[in-house]
Amino acid sequence: MELDLRHLRMICAIAETGSVTRAAARLGLSQPALTNQLHRVEEIAGGALFVRSHAGVRPTPLGRQVIARARIVLSEIDALFGDLHGPSGTAHVVRLGCVHLACVGSVVERVGEALPGHQISLRIEPSAVLLADALAQGHLDVALVGMIEGFDVTLIAPVVSRTLIPRYPIFVALSAGHRLAERAEIDLADLRDESWISPPGADDGSLAALRAACRAAGYEPDIRYEAPSGAGRSLVAAGHGVRLVDPTWSPPEGTVARPLRGEPQAARLVVAWRRDHVSVENAQAVYRGLAAAFRDHVDDNPAFRRWWDAHPETHPFE
Known part of the structure; x- marks a missing residue:
């Protein structure tokens, strides 16, 4: 063979x-x-x-x-055919979309550094489905898309993609005064009596994944609140509910973010772009910029820093 x-x-x-x-x-x-x-x-x-x-x-x-x-090898193969069929010119404005991660605070600067002479516009969107649709419709040139494990989002040609972070765990946010807040990690089964804040962008599978994980832990979650990504923080801090969170966020005042035992919730990040809008060279530069932006925020949550150091196979390749 x-x-x-x-x-x-x-x-x-x-x-x-x-x-x-x-x-x-x-x-x-x-x-x-x-x-x-x-x-x-x-x-x-x-x-x-x-x-x-x-x-x-x-x-x-x-x-x-x-x-x-x-x-x-796969990156070089993709680059080979991109060079043969992709655009030869470069755009002066790159329309960038991004899931709601901590690294959005560094994306414009880091991608701008990687693409000198270009202007970067940014659309922050919690839904991976809406980002994929914006790429398909030509409203975005490139996007950092989060995909919940087990719920891949379809990317339609001429959109192509490259994995940035192949797998990372989803954490749970609790009030700092919560009975479980002092634990180093939380067992999902211990949250059976909690009220949950629905994950943003539920159309990408995040809500279905939460329900499936809780059912595997022996219960049906009480999804009581609908709130955009930022709006849920005050509910958590006040002790009204718990929610799943990106692990790179620094926990807001009055809250803690803890890993879930056994990593029942995970996601991956891919950089997706339109081959007819973005040259291979520029796509590689955007990838480098997004990788740098993500790494800028690994230290924001010490619990995630420990996980990151223990899993070098998940680090972006440049």
Whole structure:
């Protein structure tokens, strides 16, 4: 057996989803077929690429090396065909969309540094579906899109994408006076009696994922409040409810953000762009800028910093 691009994409899909089952669904394969292919690739590589854990599958040290090199190859292949078919010129204004993450505070500056001579416009949108639609309609040139694990958002050609952060956990925000606030991590089952604030952008699967995770923990969540991303903070601080949050946010006064035991909620970040609007060179520059913006805020939450340091395989490749 010889390795080809589909095997590299398979390895990256397993790493990005953290699950053989979810990777098989993304690639349109049966789980047994993907498992067989993985075993054959591991024979060529000379060892196991992934190990199973309570949270899914994780790369071995050998697996991290293979994944890093696979991403290089796939990135070069995408760049090759982008150079052949993409635009040769550059735009003076880049219309950028971004999910509501802590890094939005650094996006304009960092992307501007990566694209000198360009103006950056920014649309902040909690819904990955609306960002994908804006790209498809040509209202945006490029976007940083968050996808809840198990609920991928369809990107329609000529939109192409590249993974920025393959997997990161979703935290839960509680009042600083909450009975569980002093714990280092929270068991989702211990939140069965809480009132929940609905996740923003529920059309991208975030609300369905919350319900599924809570059901797996043995209960149906009480989704009592609808609030935009910022508006929910005061409800949490006052002790009226809890909500899922991006882990890079520094917890607002009166609140704490804690990881969930076993990481029952996770997401990934992809940089998506229109190949007919953005050249390969500029897309790579935007990717570098967004990677820098994300890293600027890793230290905002010490709990996420610890997770980040323990998971170098999730760091963006430039």
